[in-house]
Amino acid sequence: MSDKTEMTDAQWREKLSPEQYAVLRGAGTERAFTGKYDKNKAPGEYVCAGCGTALFSSETKYESGSGWPSFTEPAAPEAVAEHRDVSHGMVRTEARCAKCDGHLGHIFPDGPGPGGQRYCMNSAALEFKPTD
Numbered sequence: 001m002s003d004k005t006e007m008t009d010a011q012w013r014e015k016l017s018p019e020q021y022a023v024l025r026g027a028g029t030e031r032a033f034t035g036k037y038d039k040n041k042a043p044g045e046y047v048c049a050g051c052g053t054a055l056f057s058s059e060t061k062y063e064s065g066s067g068w069p070s071f072t073e074p075a076a077p078e079a080v081a082e083h084r085d086v087s088h089g090m091v092r093t094e095a096r097c098a099k100c101d102g103h104l105g106h107i108f109p110d111g112p113g114p115g116g117q118r119y120c121m122n123s124a125a126l127e128f129k130p131t132d
């Protein structure tokens with residue numbers, strides 16, 4: 001895509017907090033039950049902490065018990081890109097922001113919605129915009 005966000009590593013380090021950088025640019029995972037949005041039930045939208053793209057709506061957020069904010073589907077199918085991840089001795093589907101390529105979390109096929117997906121996200125990759 002031609003509208004991808006292109007920033008150098010130094011620019012990302014300047015823009016993001018160390019925690020955001022570790023997740024979005026380093027594919028890190030925050031410890032379960034420590035993220036600021038795990039228990040957030042307020043209405044609003046979750047945008048990418050890296051580039052501001054709308055990624056998830058509170059309407060698809062549910063309590064998965066995993067310790068990470070979990071959604072049944074993205075705000076738009078094209079907003080979240082899927083990649084095969086074979087790190088840590090597992091085969092998983094990684095979720096990345098389609099616009100800035102930032103790591104968001106993983107997608108597991110055990111969700112409760114009609115699509116059967118669980119978008120298991122890191123709070124540090126997201127920024128919550130409450131509905132007015």
Ligand code: FE
Binds near residue numbers: 050051098099101102
């Ligand atoms: Fe992004």
